[in-house]
Amino acid sequence: xxxxxxxLTHLFALTNELPSETVPLGRANGRVLATAxxxxxxxxxxxxxxxxxxxVASEGAAPGAKYAVIGEAAAGHAFDxxxxxxxxxxxxxxxxxxxxxxxxxIQEDVVRDGDVITIADRxxxxxxxxxxxxxxxxxxxxxxPRELRPSDVALMASMNIANVPVIRRPKVAILSTxxxxxxxxxxxxxxxxxxxxxxxxxAMLRDxxxxxxxxPIARDTRxxxxxxxxxxxxxxxxxxxxxxxxxxxDLVGDVAQNLGMxxxxxxxxxxxxxxxxxGTLANGAMMIGLPGNPVxxxxxxxxxxxxxxxxxxxxxxxxxxxxxxxxxxxxxxxxPREHYMRAHVAHGELTTFDNQDSSLLSVLxxxxxxxxxxxxxxxxxxxxxxxxxxx
Ligand code: AMP
Ligand code: MG
Numbered sequence: 001x002x003x004x005x006x007x008l009t010h011l012f013a014l015t016n017e018l019p020s021e022t023v024p025l026g027r028a029n030g031r032v033l034a035t036a037x038x039x040x041x042x043x044x045x046x047x048x049x050x051x052x053x054x055x056v057a058s059e060g061a062a063p064g065a066k067y068a069v070i071g072e073a074a075a076g077h078a079f080d081x082x083x084x085x086x087x088x089x090x091x092x093x094x095x096x097x098x099x100x101x102x103x104x105x106i107q108e109d110v111v112r113d114g115d116v117i118t119i120a121d122r123x124x125x126x127x128x129x130x131x132x133x134x135x136x137x138x139x140x141x142x143x144x145p146r147e148l149r150p151s152d153v154a155l156m157a158s159m160n161i162a163n164v165p166v167i168r169r170p171k172v173a174i175l176s177t178x179x180x181x182x183x184x185x186x187x188x189x190x191x192x193x194x195x196x197x198x199x200x201x202x203a204m205l206r207d208x209x210x211x212x213x214x215x216p217i218a219r220d221t222r223x224x225x226x227x228x229x230x231x232x233x234x235x236x237x238x239x240x241x242x243x244x245x246x247x248x249x250d251l252v253g254d255v256a257q258n259l260g261m262x263x264x265x266x267x268x269x270x271x272x273x274x275x276x277x278x279g280t281l282a283n284g285a286m287m288i289g290l291p292g293n294p295v296x297x298x299x300x301x302x303x304x305x306x307x308x309x310x311x312x313x314x315x316x317x318x319x320x321x322x323x324x325x326x327x328x329x330x331x332x333x334x335x336p337r338e339h340y341m342r343a344h345v346a347h348g349e350l351t352t353f354d355n356q357d358s359s360l361l362s363v364l365x366x367x368x369x370x371x372x373x374x375x376x377x378x379x380x381x382x383x384x385x386x387x388x389x390x391x
Contacts, residue, residue, distance in 0.1 A: 052107050055088060078096040175239065177217070195217055237309075241297050339373040
């Protein structure tokens with residue numbers, strides 16, 4: 001058995017960063033920027049009015065000053081002429097500031113009589129002009145790698161970047177194994193259950209930016225497993241679920257190795273999730289074999305699979321970040337394996353659930369955190385600061 005940290009090191013050694021592809025801007029949200037992109041223009045491209053009002057020369061602008069209104073500038077409609085010292089232009093937000101104007105008097109501070117305005121007693125101090133290039137200038141970059149968010153998409157749009165280089169989505173195939181499994185919606189026999197963690201993992205992987213597909217459920221026979229492995233093409237990562245312990249029907253490791261899988265490790269000192277394996281398939285795809293118990297599989301998804309996916313996406317080789325909370329109730333003493341306990345965190349206070357059986361998905365669904373209990377940790381008192389993974 002190896003530690004969680006060592007297992008992650010081995011996993012990262014098997015992981016290849018994926019190549020990039022170009023997507024239209026409208027598809028870039030949530031993707032990882034592959035190479036830096038740079039602004040193709042200044043924003044704003046001209047100095048622009050920040051308010052609705054009157055554009056004048058700032059020199060001499062004071063209560064009582066009078067101006068002749070000689071024209072109008074609106075967003076998308078510049079005023080072409082030059083504005084003289086006793087002249088004003090009616091101007092609106094977003095309009096280019098005409099030559100001769102360096103201040104916008106907001107309309108509330110002006111009394112207008114025909115084509116003449118007089119600045120009123122209350123005169124706002126602001127100049128209300130957005131300088132050209134005040135947001136960004138041509139050549140300004142957004143650096144990679146970066147997980148693109150809606151605000152980045154808006155910024156790239158403003159920079160006139162219509163196509164975005166992103167890391168290709170990892171292609172993941174998920175294989176459930178077991179004679180007892182049927183698909184949701186099917187009528188299970190009296191000794192059967194519904195395949196569940198494959199769907200949880202697919203959801204988790206899609207959230208993390210993968211293209212994740214489910215292979216047909218493999219039965220606990222060599223022939224069925226071999227047929228399933230045969231379907232694994234055009235895949236960066238194969239995730240098998242179940243069949244990985246030492247029972248008579250646990251054939252996944254054996255079949256995979258007979259088909260040329262180079263095994264990197266098997267078994268980890270953690271709870272839940274001890275029978276985890278990883279390696280490289282003959283066709284070059286990475287394989288992670290997860291334990292079948294629903295909670296074990298999903299916890300291993302958080303602890304091992306998500307960091308691997310992030311590494312494939314060029315986001316670095318790091319464990320899932322941990323947060324800190326205070327125990328709201330004591331946490332039990334731990335044995336020799338690192339324990340990921342289902343827990344609930346609210347307002348920085350964490351409580352573990354009493355029943356930690358690794359088959360209980362209902363408890364996992366109620367949990368929003370996995371408390372990390374280090375090996376051989378003594379019982380921890382209320383108020384102790386602990387580390388957890390948000391889930
Ligand atoms: P195994 O690792 O194959 O011995 O499976 C351990 C436990 O997990 C057994 O109770 C299986 O029925 C269950 N199990 C295995 N695969 C799945 C799956 N895809 N969905 C739900 N339960 C599963
Ligand atoms: Mg099984």
